[in-house]
Amino acid sequence: MAIYLDHAATSPLRPEVLEAMMPYLTTHHGNASSIHASGRRARQGLDEARETIAGLIGAKPREIVFTSGGTEADNLALKGVAWAASARGRHIITSSVEHKAVMNTCAMLERRGFEVTYLPVDRYGRVDPSELAAAITERTILVSVMAANNEVGTLQPIAEIGAVCRAHNVPFHTDAVQAAAFGPPTPDAWQATLIALSAHKLGGPIGIGALYVRQGTALLPQMQGGAQERQRRAGTENVAAAVGFATAMRASYRETPNTALRDRLIGALTGLTGVQLTGHPTERLPNSASFVIEGIEGGDLVAALDLEGIEASTGSACTTGSVEPSHVLLAMGIDEQLAHGSLRLTLGPETTAADVERTISVVEGCVARLRASAPQVAASA
Amino acid sequence: MSRIVAAMSGGVDSSVAAALLAREATDDEVIGVWMRTHGDLPEGYELSRSCCSPDAADDARRVAQILDIPFFILNVEREFGDRVIDAFVDSYLEGATPNPCQACNQYIKFDELLRRGLAAYGADAVATGHYARLEHRDGRWRLMRAADADKDQTYFLWVLSQGQLARTRFPLGDLTKPEVRAMAAELTLPTAQKPESQEICFVPLGDYRALLEERRGYAGDPGPIVDARGERVGTHTGYAHYTVGQRHGLGVALGEAVYVREVLPATNTVVIGRRDEVAQRSFTVDGARFTAGEPPTERFEASVRIRHRAPDVPAEVTMVGRDRFVVETAEPVWAPAPGQAAVLYDADECLGGGRITRT
Ligand SMILES: Cc1ncc(COP(=O)(O)O)c(C=O)c1O
Numbered sequence: 193m194a195i196y197l198d199h200a201a202t203s204p205l206r207p208e209v210l211e212a213m214m215p216y217l218t219t220h221h222g223n224a225s226s227i228h229a230s231g232r233r234a235r236q237g238l239d240e241a242r243e244t245i246a247g248l249i250g251a252k253p254r255e256i257v258f259t260s261g262g263t264e265a266d267n268l269a270l271k272g273v274a275w276a277a278s279a280r281g282r283h284i285i286t287s288s289v290e291h292k293a294v295m296n297t298c299a300m301l302e303r304r305g306f307e308v309t310y311l312p313v314d315r316y317g318r319v320d321p322s323e324l325a326a327a328i329t330e331r332t333i334l335v336s337v338m339a340a341n342n343e344v345g346t347l348q349p350i351a352e353i354g355a356v357c358r359a360h361n362v363p364f365h366t367d368a369v370q371a372a373a374f375g376p377p378t379p380d381a382w383q384a385t386l387i388a389l390s391a392h393k394l395g396g397p398i399g400i401g402a403l404y405v406r407q408g409t410a411l412l413p414q415m416q417g418g419a420q421e422r423q424r425r426a427g428t429e430n431v432a433a434a435v436g437f438a439t440a441m442r443a444s445y446r447e448t449p450n451t452a453l454r455d456r457l458i459g460a461l462t463g464l465t466g467v468q469l470t471g472h473p474t475e476r477l478p479n480s481a482s483f484v485i486e487g488i489e490g491g492d493l494v495a496a497l498d499l500e501g502i503e504a505s506t507g508s509a510c511t512t513g514s515v516e517p518s519h520v521l522l523a524m525g526i527d528e529q530l531a532h533g534s535l536r537l538t539l540g541p542e543t544t545a546a547d548v549e550r551t552i553s554v555v556e557g558c559v560a561r562l563r564a565s566a567p568q569v570a571a572s573a
Numbered sequence: 574m575s576r577i578v579a580a581m582s583g584g585v586d587s588s589v590a591a592a593l594l595a596r597e598a599t600d601d602e603v604i605g606v607w608m609r610t611h612g613d614l615p616e617g618y619e620l621s622r623s624c625c626s627p628d629a630a631d632d633a634r635r636v637a638q639i640l641d642i643p644f645f646i647l648n649v650e651r652e653f654g655d656r657v658i659d660a661f662v663d664s665y666l667e668g669a670t671p672n673p674c675q676a677c678n679q680y681i682k683f684d685e686l687l688r689r690g691l692a693a694y695g696a697d698a699v700a701t702g703h704y705a706r707l708e709h710r711d712g713r714w715r716l717m718r719a720a721d722a723d724k725d726q727t728y729f730l731w732v733l734s735q736g737q738l739a740r741t742r743f744p745l746g747d748l749t750k751p752e753v754r755a756m757a758a759e760l761t762l763p764t765a766q767k768p769e770s771q772e773i774c775f776v777p778l779g780d781y782r783a784l785l786e787e788r789r790g791y792a793g794d795p796g797p798i799v800d801a802r803g804e805r806v807g808t809h810t811g812y813a814h815y816t817v818g819q820r821h822g823l824g825v826a827l828g829e830a831v832y833v834r835e836v837l838p839a840t841n842t843v844v845i846g847r848r849d850e851v852a853q854r855s856f857t858v859d860g861a862r863f864t865a866g867e868p869p870t871e872r873f874e875a876s877v878r879i880r881h882r883a884p885d886v887p888a889e890v891t892m893v894g895r896d897r898f899v900v901e902t903a904e905p906v907w908a909p910a911p912g913q914a915a916v917l918y919d920a921d922e923c924l925g926g927g928r929i930t931r932t
Contacts, residue, residue: 489689491646492647499576499604499643499694561692562693564692
């Protein structure tokens with residue numbers, strides 16, 4: 193069995209989640225909008241899931257909008273607020289290390305006449321709240337800064353960012369898709385207006401997420417159709433997935449993440465020559481260890497590890513083989529050449545100390561092999 | 574146990590090559606690799622028939638899934654851009670005829686895939702869907718023509734060294750194209766019915782002129798077309814738009830068929846001639862490489878081929894230094910074009926070759 197160290201890409205479905213979903217995939221069929229008993233039973237599952245999630249994050253159930261995932265939640269937040277507020281202003285502020293779900297949505301809004309400011313980050317990938325304060329104008333209609341970065345695991349000073357937004361009375365969206373796997377997002381402590389969530393990063397099914405929308409927020413729906421989700425997201429509700437999402441969230445908040453294994457990985461790998469940690473040394477996701485490695489191509493290393501039974505990532509789940517170095521690493525000031533050699537290892541609840549030790553020695557061996565084949569030496573063989 | 578990287582283009586040939594390895598080599602582990610040679614195309618733009626389109630990656634992946642082998646994408650955009658596309662463009666600018674398929678084989682499929690494939694995947698060998706055979710005889714590897722003479726691709730493989738040949742497999746070498754198609758159909762591979770790709774994969778619709786402008790800013794500067802005696806007989810659109818042997822698009826009416834005989838960048842001149850004026854009995858070749866590592870002797874007999882699918886011609890080859898040779902053919906050969914490969918054979922064995930130079 194392979195050692196799976198790519199939980200940031202997606203995490204295995206928890207057994208209790210599958211169990212909770214099963215009835216809704218088999219006997220408890222029914223459309224949650226139907227009048228009859230089957231419909232009511234489905235509706236109950238959906239309502240309970242919404243209540244569970246709202247309860248876990250300290251929100252009201254009506255503030256939770258189910259979506260098809262984190263990407264859709266980000267799209268709904270950004271486009272929904274942008275279009276609703278466009279008469280008032282057309283300026284959006286985000287960071288330069290966002291997930292593509294935010295970044296490309298901003299790019300699309302730019303093409304539609306919005307102005308977007310991309311805040312710089314320090315070498316750990318953190319936004320400076322005072323730079324945010326300086327960037328806000330009276331035309332600013334939304335700030336979007338992620339809670340935790342998916343590539344390098346860095347946590348943003350999210351409450352401080354929220355406080356700046358609150359002080360300027362600007363709505364604040366945060367993509368908490370990664371952060372939410374390790375403790376409940378807190379809309380009130382963060383002073384967030386909108387929060388994007390996804391189930392599959394915390395042991396739930398792929399294909400469901402949610403957007404927390406603070407009551408009273410003007411949001412234009414991005415999907416036209418039926419009146420589901422209080423007219424904010426049309427489409428027959430995915431009840432089984434919503435139940436799975438709620439179950440997964442509750443289960444993951446009962447666990448305390450084991451940072452010792454992450455720290456062992458970081459310590460051992462940064463001890464190798466030409467390997468450096470990316471992201472913040474302490475203010476980072478408890479399961480995330482990310483690196484840049486001199487003299488290798490990240491994609492080649494990940495393929496090599498796979499053939500040795502270790503499943504890792506270069507930083508984002510990308511199978512198209514594009515060579516664009518990560519915008520996150522570049523924004524952190526990492527040299528372009530070095531940025532090609534990225535490796536991300538993200539641990540899960542099932543990861544053992546033995547897995548970590550094996551990973552350390554296999555990474556060391558593969559890196560040595562890849563470096564030995566650098567063009568100058570081989571090619572002419 | 575050995576590990577073999579199967580280069581999968583998404584076409585029927587490399588699909589069957591991978592299938593043969595995966596099915597027969599029970600002891601070997603086969604890994605499918607598709608090489609990404611260029612970036613995303615602009616939206617709404619398709620190169621559906623080329624081996625480098627995203628569709629081709631989809632096809633290769635589906636075949637790998639059916640064969641139950643691991644599948645990776647290897648990015649070679651940088652190398653392909655420098656070694657194949659730029660070299661292609663520069664060839665025209667030098668007044669020569671480019672040889673992109675050979676460059677791709679040499680630099681991408683063998684140098685790059687062997688080097689990186691061996692390192693990244695811990696592999697021992699690379700397999701491709703080329704029609705060629707390998708034999709180990711008298712202490713060395715020999716590159717042999719394919720059993721299907723019609724499909725033989727040794728013309729594009731002459732650059733391979735002993736080190737590379739030792740780590741290469743050509744599973745299709747003993748098969749004919751119809752047999753390969755039948756095998757693909759039998760295995761229900763989605764690529765079984767795919768048409769042959771003919772165009773150059775990075776030149777959509779065969780219009781390379783746009784590429785000259787895009788990569789090197791060459792828009793073409795009109796100049797003289799002259800005949801063998803130096804008499805001006807017409808006007809061309811820019812020397813780099815012409816290659817030796819070309820007949821069409823000259824816009825010259827001399828009452829008989831004329832062909833490009835020479836392309837002269839220095840004076841922006843295109844020289845034409847009648848059919849017999851374009852033939853030659855002797856030409857020089859540089860960048861020579863021999864599959865054995867060295868030429869058989871300083872002077873030897875071989876048959877020479879100067880373009881894909883052209884007939885072989887008996888010739889005498891004389892080495893001039895380490896990597897140059899002069900070819901003298903028994904019969905005049907039709908339009909040896911600077912830039913094209915001259916490939917040498919001893920019966921069915923490919924001895925090596927080089928690049929025809931301006932004479
Ligand atoms: C930070 C972040 N935002 C958004 C997403 C997208 O979520 P989903 O895969 O549910 O669409 C992901 C994960 O892919 C992510 O890591």
